[in-house]
Amino acid sequence: MRPLYLDAYDRGILEERVERAHRVLENCRLCPRNCKVNRLKGEKGVCKTGAQAEVSSYGPHYGEERPLVGRGGSGTIFLTNCNLLCVFCQNYEISHLGEGYQVTPGVMAGMMMDLQKQGCHNINLVTPTHVVPQILSALLIAIPSGLNVPLVYNCSGYEEVETLRLLDGIIDIYMPDFKFWEPEKAKRYCKAPDYPEKAKEALREMHRQVGELVTDSGGIALRGLLVRHLVMPDNVAGTKEILNFIANEISRNTYVNIMNQYRPCGKAFEFREIARPLSRGEYLAALQWAKEAGLSRLD
Numbered sequence: 001m002r003p004l005y006l007d008a009y010d011r012g013i014l015e016e017r018v019e020r021a022h023r024v025l026e027n028c029r030l031c032p033r034n035c036k037v038n039r040l041k042g043e044k045g046v047c048k049t050g051a052q053a054e055v056s057s058y059g060p061h062y063g064e065e066r067p068l069v070g071r072g073g074s075g076t077i078f079l080t081n082c083n084l085l086c087v088f089c090q091n092y093e094i095s096h097l098g099e100g101y102q103v104t105p106g107v108m109a110g111m112m113m114d115l116q117k118q119g120c121h122n123i124n125l126v127t128p129t130h131v132v133p134q135i136l137s138a139l140l141i142a143i144p145s146g147l148n149v150p151l152v153y154n155c156s157g158y159e160e161v162e163t164l165r166l167l168d169g170i171i172d173i174y175m176p177d178f179k180f181w182e183p184e185k186a187k188r189y190c191k192a193p194d195y196p197e198k199a200k201e202a203l204r205e206m207h208r209q210v211g212e213l214v215t216d217s218g219g220i221a222l223r224g225l226l227v228r229h230l231v232m233p234d235n236v237a238g239t240k241e242i243l244n245f246i247a248n249e250i251s252r253n254t255y256v257n258i259m260n261q262y263r264p265c266g267k268a269f270e271f272r273e274i275a276r277p278l279s280r281g282e283y284l285a286a287l288q289w290a291k292e293a294g295l296s297r298l299d
């Protein structure tokens with residue numbers, strides 16, 4: 001299966017999307033924060049990112065979902081900064097404190113090519129939402145150099161549908177988190193009470209674009225939607241409702257990774273209810289809810 005972006009490139013669609021996406025940066029509303037700052041002039045909003053993308057590291061990664069990793073690994077590019085900023089982030093230095101360095105589109109394209117040459121099965125863009133225009137510019141350079149592995153959009157789920165539409169026909173694999181069901185929780189931990197609504201809209205749009213996960217005969221992901229959900233202490237995430245939403249309003253055949261690795265990081269110790277790791281019982285309850293919801297494609 002040919003990556004979608006090759007067609008978009010051949011038909012001139014990618015070039016047009018690069019221009020449209022960069023225009024959004026003049027009055028930035030790439031994500032639901034809707035900061036309306038002129039990032040092309042160096043102004044910064046919630047994501048603290050100006051005109052250029054920043055990267056903290058890149059390389060083959062073997063800890064991602066099985067269909068992304070295979071033998072060659074997933075070619076991750078960790079983008080610096082974030083538009084959601086959870087207080088318990090495991091990558092606090094990168095997302096909140098801005099650990100990383102600025103890269104031009106040419107440098108990012110070089111990273112993509114390097115990962116492909118190393119045998120990675122895909123290019124996995126980690127926390128890409130606030131730098132969609134810069135990623136598209138890099139793609140425009142990487143494609144004529146021979147890029148031909150699927151692109152993975154690995155995001156928090158706090159997305160603007162209009163921005164996702166700029167990626168329609170370009171991104172092969174969407175891998176959003178669905179973090180919180182209740183607005184009050186999203187407000188408490190991310191200052192984003194509209195997160196649940198935006199994540200629901202985003203999942204619907206992603207599924208419309210790429211459908212359910214499709215793999216090759218070796219089980220390597222080629223296209224489709226994978227959803228991640230981190231189970232949290234005290235059920236602050238609203239796991240049961242989220243799994244029911246995925247099963248009933250997206251598809252029972254959705255590939256879902258129910259994650260058990262929560263541990264308090266960043267500022268989590270300032271919030272008593274999440275200042276402890278997840279218990280085994282809490283995780284088993286989440287798996288049971290998935291089963292009851294009819295979800296069977298679990299990572």
Ligand code: SF4
Pocket residue numbers: 028029030031032033034035036037044045046047048049083129130131
């Ligand atoms: S991408 Fe950054 S500047 Fe733009 S709206 Fe989102 S948080 Fe604000």
